[in-house]
Amino acid sequence: MVSVLGDIYSVLWVDLRFLRRHWLRTLATSIVSPILYLVAFGFGLGRGISFGGYGYLDFVIPGIIALTAMTGSFNGAGMKLHVDRIFYKCFDEYLLSPISMFSLAVGKTLIGVVRGLLASVALLAVGIALSPTLMVSPLFVLVLVTSCFVFSFLGVLVGLWAKSHQDMGTFSTLVILPMTFLSGTFFSLSQLPDPVKAVLYVLPLTHSSESLRAAALGQPFPWLSFFALVGFGLVFFLGCLLALKRSNV
Amino acid sequence: MEEMIQTERLTKIYDGISAIQDLALTVHSGEIFGFLGPNGAGKTTTIRVLTTLTKPTSGKASVNDFDVVKEPDKVKKVIGVVQQHLSLDRDLTIRENMEFRARLHHLGASERKRRIDELLDYVGLKENANRIVEKLSGGMQKRVSIVSSLMHRPKVLFLDEPTVGLDAQTRRRLWELIRRLNLDGTTIFLTTHYIEEAEALCQRVGILHQGCLIALGAPLELRQKLGLVTVETLVNNKETRYQYFADRAAATSYVQKLPSEVKTIIIRDSNLEDVFVEQTGQKVDGD
Numbered sequence: 001m002v003s004v005l006g007d008i009y010s011v012l013w014v015d016l017r018f019l020r021r022h023w024l025r026t027l028a029t030s031i032v033s034p035i036l037y038l039v040a041f042g043f044g045l046g047r048g049i050s051f052g053g054y055g056y057l058d059f060v061i062p063g064i065i066a067l068t069a070m071t072g073s074f075n076g077a078g079m080k081l082h083v084d085r086i087f088y089k090c091f092d093e094y095l096l097s098p099i100s101m102f103s104l105a106v107g108k109t110l111i112g113v114v115r116g117l118l119a120s121v122a123l124l125a126v127g128i129a130l131s132p133t134l135m136v137s138p139l140f141v142l143v144l145v146t147s148c149f150v151f152s153f154l155g156v157l158v159g160l161w162a163k164s165h166q167d168m169g170t171f172s173t174l175v176i177l178p179m180t181f182l183s184g185t186f187f188s189l190s191q192l193p194d195p196v197k198a199v200l201y202v203l204p205l206t207h208s209s210e211s212l213r214a215a216a217l218g219q220p221f222p223w224l225s226f227f228a229l230v231g232f233g234l235v236f237f238l239g240c241l242l243a244l245k246r247s248n249v
Numbered sequence: 250m251e252e253m254i255q256t257e258r259l260t261k262i263y264d265g266i267s268a269i270q271d272l273a274l275t276v277h278s279g280e281i282f283g284f285l286g287p288n289g290a291g292k293t294t295t296i297r298v299l300t301t302l303t304k305p306t307s308g309k310a311s312v313n314d315f316d317v318v319k320e321p322d323k324v325k326k327v328i329g330v331v332q333q334h335l336s337l338d339r340d341l342t343i344r345e346n347m348e349f350r351a352r353l354h355h356l357g358a359s360e361r362k363r364r365i366d367e368l369l370d371y372v373g374l375k376e377n378a379n380r381i382v383e384k385l386s387g388g389m390q391k392r393v394s395i396v397s398s399l400m401h402r403p404k405v406l407f408l409d410e411p412t413v414g415l416d417a418q419t420r421r422r423l424w425e426l427i428r429r430l431n432l433d434g435t436t437i438f439l440t441t442h443y444i445e446e447a448e449a450l451c452q453r454v455g456i457l458h459q460g461c462l463i464a465l466g467a468p469l470e471l472r473q474k475l476g477l478v479t480v481e482t483l484v485n486n487k488e489t490r491y492q493y494f495a496d497r498a499a500a501t502s503y504v505q506k507l508p509s510e511v512k513t514i515i516i517r518d519s520n521l522e523d524v525f526v527e528q529t530g531q532k533v534d535g536d
Contacts, residue, residue: 014349
């Protein structure tokens with residue numbers, strides 16, 4: 001157990017060194033898009049709209065925090081791994097060392113979690129300043145951390161799966177971008193017809209947004225959505241282990 | 250003599266094409282063994298299989314008596330690998346890169362520091378320890394790659410085309426380092442497509458062509474089988490012909506009997522390129 005934790009930290013250590021050197025740039029690039037969404041949707045488009053007794057800003061901020069957790073974690077875990085594997089080819093160094101696939105997958109996931117949390121917390125600070133009704137409860141923190149893990153696992157999985165930079169771009173365009181706009185970040189899914197709703201519940205960000213919003217606004221907590229999120233995380237993690245196992249075929 | 254690396258009918262097929270075919274090879278403990286062949290001959294694939302990065306399609310391979318498929322973790326503990334491309338993290342310093350490797354191989358904090366200082370001293374890079382890898386010259390980056398792979402004191406060091414892209418002076422400095430490592434007890438397995446590198450460094454070489462081992466032995470032994478002296482003649486200003494002789498006297502006697510229309514005649518020592526050309530009809534550089 002101690003050895004596994006040590007190995008996980010060793011994998012994380014190298015990415016933390018990188019983050020320490022480039023933390024400002026990393027943080028800035030992670031929160032620019034969410035702040036633009038906040039300005040465009042929260043102040044521009046959403047002014048005067050209300051949802052179930054909440055102002056649009058109160059409604060949209062938890063969704064944008066979930067979105068930030070997704071992009072920060074996915075890119076934080078997946079992009080560097082992918083570049084190290086395909087472009088710099090230094091990912092082989094991990095495979096040449098006697099650490100387990102489990103430690104490698106978790107270690108590579110944790111940097112995504114750290115980066116996702118950094119960006120989310122920065123946006124949360126902005127969100128609390130704009131919408132003091134937001135509640136940062138233990139449940140909110142639990143959902144936020146879980147979301148970071150889920151999307152970080154997805155980042156590692158795609159970083160290991162992609163055979164080219166084009167594959168990464170294709171995945172972002174076909175999966176991440178639609179999730180950004182369709183997973184209930186900017187509007188309530190309750191307004192949609194049931195068949196469309198059913199499709200959107202296949203996206204993990206939908207569950208992340210709904211759980212985080214409920215926790216932030218003190219609404220009844222959607223445990224089913226939370227467990228669905230955990231389920232996505234497990235599937236992505238198993239996918240990571242499988243992708244690593246197949247890496248030496 | 251103890252055997253460090255052994256392969257039996259080792260084959261790797263990618264998409265129906267054999268990258269290596271029925272490779273039977275033995276590398277002795279303590280030697281510098283060179284794998285010589287043109288690009289695409291299967292040298293890197295062989296290294297990837299021996300270092301557990303790629304699974305063979307069939308056949309067996311072992312390093313230090315550990316099976317590369319069944320006991321990959323044991324193999325990883327006794328090998329160091331320097332890949333053809335730079336596999337260091339370019340955004341980190343030399344010291345950070347070395348510490349990273351040391352951590353991955355479970356070296357404790359005090360041992361890490363001692364070993365990093367010792368190795369940086371060994372290659373004369375102590376003053377540069379805190380420089381970012383991206384900003385180093387190609388030769389320095391290669392030296393850092395080599396010492397980083399030695400953090401856990403491997404018994405065998407795999408070097409894939411260690412001097413490719415380096416200038417002649419830097420190349421010679423790396424040869425010195427490789428010889429020094431070998432004298433200090435590390436078995437070296439290197440691949441190269443530079444004839445002079447194989448001849449200068451290796452006690453034995455295997456010549457690889459299209460995934461098959463076509464010759465194996467000490468460079469001198471392989472040259473002796475062919476003939477130690479080569480006579481090159483240019484016939485009708487078009488075709489170069491090669492003849493091989495056991496010594497200069499035999500070569501000179503042959504030249505004296507050549508017809509007068511043969512204008513260009515070169516008598517020189519044979520080399521491993523001649524061995525390769527004779528076996529395959531092609532040059533090692535692929536021309």
